[in-house]
């Protein structure tokens with residue numbers, strides 16, 4: 001048991017209420033709680049929702065499913081847990097992932113330390129006492145030695161400021177904040193605004209129900225087929241028998257999934273071989289398309305070959321050549337996260353689906369009974385905003401977080417997020433972020449990345465306790481160096497070439513900074529080194 005644990009008894013004026021307060025009961029917060037319990041520390045999780053699951057609790061839109069394969073998108077810290085759970089499809093639908101999250105919460109009796117329906121309004125570090133005091137929107141104050149933000153990378157839904165939205169008479173929804181009751185679109189005229197991953201998954205399902213669907217597209221996106229299928233029990237059992245090998249393989253790949261990159265340039269093979277490789281990945285389905293060659297995100301010329309392959313498939317699928325052209329992106333493929341679809345492009349062959357191109361002139365306004373775009377009025381009963389998130393920093397910045405000297409995190413991150421390893425921030429002692437900006441997070445299979453962060457943070461807290469230290473803080477030098485390194489790596493790739501949420505460009509006024517860290521394996525190695533060297537770059541004081 002760490003020293004912090006031995007000191008904890010909750011409540012007293014001299015002592016904080018808990019060793020650790022965790023914000024968020026998604027996969028990060030749940031595993032963090034479990035690890036801290038193993039250390040004998042007292043912890044409480046504060047969660048806005050009424051249940052566990054984080055992103056899978058909120059994103060209930062029709063067609064929502066994971067774009068990483070089920071057998072990989074799950075915890076690996078317990079072999080019993082891996083063996084006892086049975087995924088039913090290659091890519092799990094949202095309700096099944098939520099069932100899994102609930103199963104984990106039940107299995108480890110997590111709920112007794114989770115306070116639901118509680119939104120954290122502020123988190124303030126009291127330097128005199130060396131404690132974090134969190135205040136909820138309901139006015140409750142809780143204190144702890146450490147505070148872990150498990151607030152998720154894509155949790156702050158973005159509804160753009162459309163003129164007239166308040167006048168709209170019908171219901172409107174954001175995909176990332178979907179109602180818990182089923183939404184029935186039968187017989188309705190529906191508008192979907194946006195054509196990112198969430199739209200690409202929901203459009204084919206909504207189109208089957210709605211009387212008419214209008215899709216408002218500002219920028220087309222690349223989508224590759226998921227090729228989702230039921231998971232045959234014998235396939236699942238075979239994977240389970242070899243789970244250790246699969247997990248070991250994942251640790252060696254670029255994004256933490258089972259697909260290693262083909263270490264050949266797209267430009268060093270014949271056109272026929274290139275086509276063969278793209279076709280094989282296309283037939284396999286899913287995000288592995290980007291592993292076809294090793295330079296797809298390094299060379300524009302190489303990238304063009306991958307992009308053109310997808311454009312050809314769009315032209316083959318969409319009957320109307322004008323629509324096919326509108327749906328064909330011209331940007332770098334993979335620069336925005338690749339979308340994984342089921343029948344997305346085919347949906348535009350339906351007579352009840354209209355594609356409205358708003359690339360040149362935006363949706364002008366929303367009226368009582370619809371939308372106006374390019375001077376035309378579209379009468380609709382329901383609007384679906386598939387307009388994305390204030391990614392990576394949004395859910396942190398909406399909490400009033402104050403570190404040393406009362407400085408706010410928002411102020412510190414005014415020019416873009418600054419962290420050490422995506423885990424800690426200089427000037428904010430004992431505050432840790434799970435999969436924060438500056439870590440590989442969203443560019444990887446999130447579950448192993450979450451597990452790695454949770455284990456790093458719990459080991460570091462334990463280390464501080466064992467050494468009788470009360471504060472752990474990233475040094476300004478380590479942070480500066482890390483921020484420079486993150487930017488340097490991103491600058492060598494094609495990622496900065498488009499207006500993606502990785503760069504924060506989708507949110508007006510947000511600084512254009514590439515937020516995730518490129519290099520899953522190098523990152524893990526770096527974290528191992530940091531820990532082995534007594535948490536190098538952190539002041540453990």
Ligand code: NAP
Nearest residue numbers: 065066067160194195196197198199218219337386387388
């Ligand atoms: P997104 O990728 O950011 O897409 C938002 C869409 O809304 C874009 O097409 C954007 O157009 C459009 N948009 C935003 N503001 C607009 C405006 N004022 N007028 C017209 N269009 C507007 O958001 P998302 O689809 O929710 O996906 C976000 C991320 O969540 C994904 O990249 C992925 O990482 C994750 N996700 C994963 C899954 C999965 O696992 N399968 C599913 C859903 C989401 P522009 O491109 O022009 O900005």
